[in-house]
Amino acid sequence: MPRLPPHLVTTARAQHPLLPLLLRQTRTLPLALSELRWLREYISQLPNLTLSRQHDHLRHLCRRRSLGAPLQYLLKSQPFGDVDILCGKGALIPRPETEETVVRLFSLLESQLHKNNHNNALLPTDRELRVLDLCTGPGSITLLAASNLYQLHLPRGFRVLGVDISRAALTLARRSLKYNITTGALPPAAKHSISFITADILNSNTHAAIEENFGDGSVDIVIANPPYVSLEGYWKDTSRSVRLYEPEMALVPPSGRDGVRREDVFYPAIESLSRRVHARAVVLETGGDEQSARVEQLFEGSGWRTGVWVDFAGVRRNVVAWGDDSWSWLATSSHS
Amino acid sequence: MLASMAADDIPSTVDAIRSSSAALTTALVPRNQFAAYPSIIEIRPGTGGSEATLFTNDLYKMYTTFFSLQRWQTTVISYQTHAETGGEGCSEAVISVATPESYDLLRHESGVHRVQRVPATETKGRTHTSTATVMVLPKLGEDEAEVENGTDDDPLAHIDMKEVRIDIMRASGAGGQHVNRTESAVRMTHLPTGIVVSMQDSRSQHKNKASALAILKAKVAEKRRKEREEEALSMRRGAVKVGAGRSDKIRTYNYTQNRVTDHRSGESSHDLPGFMKGNGLKEMIEGVREWDKQRSVEVMLAMQEIEDEKKKKEGR
Numbered sequence: 001m002p003r004l005p006p007h008l009v010t011t012a013r014a015q016h017p018l019l020p021l022l023l024r025q026t027r028t029l030p031l032a033l034s035e036l037r038w039l040r041e042y043i044s045q046l047p048n049l050t051l052s053r054q055h056d057h058l059r060h061l062c063r064r065r066s067l068g069a070p071l072q073y074l075l076k077s078q079p080f081g082d083v084d085i086l087c088g089k090g091a092l093i094p095r096p097e098t099e100e101t102v103v104r105l106f107s108l109l110e111s112q113l114h115k116n117n118h119n120n121a122l123l124p125t126d127r128e129l130r131v132l133d134l135c136t137g138p139g140s141i142t143l144l145a146a147s148n149l150y151q152l153h154l155p156r157g158f159r160v161l162g163v164d165i166s167r168a169a170l171t172l173a174r175r176s177l178k179y180n181i182t183t184g185a186l187p188p189a190a191k192h193s194i195s196f197i198t199a200d201i202l203n204s205n206t207h208a209a210i211e212e213n214f215g216d217g218s219v220d221i222v223i224a225n226p227p228y229v230s231l232e233g234y235w236k237d238t239s240r241s242v243r244l245y246e247p248e249m250a251l252v253p254p255s256g257r258d259g260v261r262r263e264d265v266f267y268p269a270i271e272s273l274s275r276r277v278h279a280r281a282v283v284l285e286t287g288g289d290e291q292s293a294r295v296e297q298l299f300e301g302s303g304w305r306t307g308v309w310v311d312f313a314g315v316r317r318n319v320v321a322w323g324d325d326s327w328s329w330l331a332t333s334s335h336s
Numbered sequence: 337m338l339a340s341m342a343a344d345d346i347p348s349t350v351d352a353i354r355s356s357s358a359a360l361t362t363a364l365v366p367r368n369q370f371a372a373y374p375s376i377i378e379i380r381p382g383t384g385g386s387e388a389t390l391f392t393n394d395l396y397k398m399y400t401t402f403f404s405l406q407r408w409q410t411t412v413i414s415y416q417t418h419a420e421t422g423g424e425g426c427s428e429a430v431i432s433v434a435t436p437e438s439y440d441l442l443r444h445e446s447g448v449h450r451v452q453r454v455p456a457t458e459t460k461g462r463t464h465t466s467t468a469t470v471m472v473l474p475k476l477g478e479d480e481a482e483v484e485n486g487t488d489d490d491p492l493a494h495i496d497m498k499e500v501r502i503d504i505m506r507a508s509g510a511g512g513q514h515v516n517r518t519e520s521a522v523r524m525t526h527l528p529t530g531i532v533v534s535m536q537d538s539r540s541q542h543k544n545k546a547s548a549l550a551i552l553k554a555k556v557a558e559k560r561r562k563e564r565e566e567e568a569l570s571m572r573r574g575a576v577k578v579g580a581g582r583s584d585k586i587r588t589y590n591y592t593q594n595r596v597t598d599h600r601s602g603e604s605s606h607d608l609p610g611f612m613k614g615n616g617l618k619e620m621i622e623g624v625r626e627w628d629k630q631r632s633v634e635v636m637l638a639m640q641e642i643e644d645e646k647k648k649k650e651g652r
Contacts (some may be wrong), residue, residue, distance in 0.1 A: 009384065011417065014417070015415060015417075026518070026519075028415075030414060030521070030536070031518065031519055031521075032520070033414055033507075034413075034415070034520075034521075034536055035518060037413060038539060040411075054552065058392065070516050071518045071539075072516065072518075075539075078539065078540075079538060079539050079540035080542075081542050082538070092513065093516045095511075095512060095513065095515075095516070096540075096542070097511060097512050097540040098512075099540065099541065099542050100541070100542065104543055169594075211589060219451075225513075227513070228512075229513055231512060233510065233514070233631075237509060237514045237516045238511045238515065239514065239515045239516065239517075241462065241516055242513075242516055243512065245516075247361075250513070251513050282603060285512065286512075287510060287511070287512060287513070287514075288510060288511070312502075312504045312541070313504070313511050313513070315510075315511055315512070317512065332579060
């Protein structure tokens, strides 16, 4: 990383003595100021701290931040759409790209339901709408999906199931669920609409576990943000703070197999599972343009229709796939 | 005898008429849709180079002392110094005011503030005229931003998303799982009107987007409403152009004459140093508020007359 220009550090110090520490990570003054403001807001909400203790704590957090600790770990959470995801060691910090994906999916679904006045083939008639979130990590997609689904007031309700291999991540996910009920972001009934289960989707026990939760084992929407970083990309493209603090297993798949690249390993597993649960729609996050192209090809090879969503940074971030034409609106290109 | 008794009643009756007239005006004028909210105030230099940055700094000091006089809770979101004038100038100040209803008072501060004085940097003793722009926005909470404050029901607030440019501070590189950046700032531009809203309040990009859109809609609606009002008023008043134009300067700070004049209410304060320490600012804003109310009533009358005129023509 290039050295910060000295005049920038001087300007920062003149505004607040702790700003140069934050500047080491943020690299720009406006963002350093924002982080300082968020840290102060967080500290001012902590109970029973005298002013001088508050200041000590602020300095301590700024020091840790300067060494690369993610701000989200220091503040212990990250707002994600309408919910807050608790953050800590052992789980990936939710990303704005994923937030955008979930928000886009459910706003598209909402406008479809609106258009057809709830009277169409989109919703199952004999049971609730079912959403499966594979590789849920700290439960980010699951909780935001539920919060969005509540706003749709579906006649038969919904259920969301989050699956992950990491018990540490799921512990955090369950705590986040409780936390969002406490803050009122989710209603108390969310306890019954949301479940998390431990399973390794690269091995075959997952379907049985899903059947246990979802009676006949069928699902309507599968969403996944699986580990998709290549080993080379891990050392070359990830930021130092990511490598130092976030679990590698949430980023890089365990190993390649059957001629599939290591970074792509989860996608065939998700595809075959999606077919097995008779998913009507699949929404996936990928590492970008080339990987999206490979994933599209994989899904098309198995008979899915596919489309790609471009994220706010212009990257072809999501592959969407559907089986029958009633879901072809998924291909609607981005509006932002 | 009877005459004097009647005469006794006159002053109290006049008072009663006055107060009911004021009450009627207040009742007629709808409350601003964001009146109940806390606010964000942004001050930026306009024309006048480094002198404008010095004046921006003066306004910044004026507002911060005013806020502490009011015992309002504030946070400085951004304060950028201007290097050329030795750290005294300010190229941008953004203050968040947490006090509810502060928007209702401060919204009258939005506009161009003009200063006339001999700047500290001037060597030949000439008086300069410079400006600074103050922008006041309602600070919407998370829930309010979500429902967009009912601006959806306001036809004037309708905007086509195709005409909105959204700029998001983005990192170059792979994004997604590769980085855990905290940058969440969003800037939205309504291309037909050129109205820009920046939002960096929340750590969630989505929330910043939602609040930026809510404010953008409100500002577009306000601009359209103003244009409609100006039109109606100038029709009512004949060829006479209305005021100095609301988009123009709202207040002049004349240091040589030790005077601050508000161009909307026409009121002046003759204690400029005191004013710059926040004394008398509240009273001046109250004056503008009164002016605004009267004007709103006139606008309503003008609109009604245009309606009536239309009906008459149609009836014929």
